[in-house]
Amino acid sequence: MKIIVLGAGALGAYFGARWQESGHEVINLVREGRAEQMKNNGLKLHSEMGDYEVAKPVIARSPEEIDNPDLVFLAVKGYHLHGTLDWLKSLVNKGAKVYPVLNGMEHIHILQKELGEEAVIGGHAYIIATLDEKGHVVHTSPFHDLVFGPLHSSQQAICEELALACNQANLTGILSPNVLEAMWNKYMFITAFSGITTATNQPIGMVRRYSQTFKIAERILKEMKKLANAHQINLTDEHVNKAFERLRDLAPDMTSSMHQDRRKGLPLEVEHLHGGALRLGNQVNLRMPYIETIHAMIKPYEKFQH
Numbered sequence: 001m002k003i004i005v006l007g008a009g010a011l012g013a014y015f016g017a018r019w020q021e022s023g024h025e026v027i028n029l030v031r032e033g034r035a036e037q038m039k040n041n042g043l044k045l046h047s048e049m050g051d052y053e054v055a056k057p058v059i060a061r062s063p064e065e066i067d068n069p070d071l072v073f074l075a076v077k078g079y080h081l082h083g084t085l086d087w088l089k090s091l092v093n094k095g096a097k098v099y100p101v102l103n104g105m106e107h108i109h110i111l112q113k114e115l116g117e118e119a120v121i122g123g124h125a126y127i128i129a130t131l132d133e134k135g136h137v138v139h140t141s142p143f144h145d146l147v148f149g150p151l152h153s154s155q156q157a158i159c160e161e162l163a164l165a166c167n168q169a170n171l172t173g174i175l176s177p178n179v180l181e182a183m184w185n186k187y188m189f190i191t192a193f194s195g196i197t198t199a200t201n202q203p204i205g206m207v208r209r210y211s212q213t214f215k216i217a218e219r220i221l222k223e224m225k226k227l228a229n230a231h232q233i234n235l236t237d238e239h240v241n242k243a244f245e246r247l248r249d250l251a252p253d254m255t256s257s258m259h260q261d262r263r264k265g266l267p268l269e270v271e272h273l274h275g276g277a278l279r280l281g282n283q284v285n286l287r288m289p290y291i292e293t294i295h296a297m298i299k300p301y302e303k304f305q306h
């Protein structure tokens, strides 16, 4: 497959390198700073699942340099989504489908509106990865999963092709028969996990030590289930229980990418995740006091001007 990575940060560079390692054509479509960094330092994966080095990553600075793209792997932060729309339109006009792996849900509606429903595949990622000072990827989780599936009947073939490409690569690819539900399930989990770890500025082990604190994570899961149900997504109590069990079973030092960003003083996706949930709640007249509170507590650390 010819895969364009738009957002060649921790996630984009990681999965792009894995596809490249298995023989697929991967182009990193990047802005100036990242282009320089990749040219100067190459791209290395320091990974629990096996190190890998792309000595000369293929870089493009504009979609005009790219012919016949099959897929755009979109891995920017939520607050950078709008800045990618022109390049995405150009790649979609050249025949590409877009596979976004951003946490959250609001980006799907924005992308479908801007690019057309046929262009946007559903999905998300499970991985813990970050960039070091050289722009190399540090992958610290024993999982590196990609979930994807059609949001439009015309996308079955490209999803099957992607499943094959994932099978050939050193990563786990899951073609979901109900990708919308899978996305909402992850959205429910991440809203609670990133919310409680970022607001308390503590990893999950410390959160669990205080039952009063950990209870709030469960309340957020329950509010997210109600929100999903109000949007006709069939998340059940079992989904909530499983998500809560996962929070109970995580290694004590584990934390969310949002909390890692708070520690590094980087901008936070709070508006995309928690703010997005509140806006989706407003659409269906659903009040979610726990999410409203956690959103308000994290907001001062957002560091991004909207």
Ligand SMILES: NC(=O)C1=CN([C@@H]2O[C@H](COP(=O)(O)OP(=O)(O)OC[C@H]3O[C@@H](n4cnc5c(N)ncnc54)[C@H](OP(=O)(O)O)[C@@H]3O)[C@@H](O)[C@H]2O)C=CC1
Binding pocket: 006, 007, 008, 009, 010, 011, 012, 029, 030, 031, 032, 033, 034, 075, 076, 077, 078, 080, 083, 084, 101, 102, 103, 125, 126, 127, 128, 129, 130, 131, 257, 269
């Ligand atoms: N990291 C993780 O472990 C996980 C992250 N996620 C989600 O994945 C998404 C991406 O996260 P992550 O990889 O950590 O983010 P990073 O900040 O590491 O990477 C984002 C990249 O996007 C690039 N970018 C931003 N705007 C543009 C643009 N207009 N054109 C080209 N490149 C652009 C940035 O480059 P530049 O240097 O130019 O700013 C940066 O390299 C987020 O939604 C996150 O929540 C999900 C699961 C786990």
Ligand SMILES: CC(C)(CO)C(=O)C(=O)O
Binding pocket: 103, 125, 126, 127, 128, 190, 193, 194, 255, 256, 257, 258
């Ligand atoms: C929960 C996790 C680590 C799974 O990918 C994640 O998505 C995040 O912290 O952003």
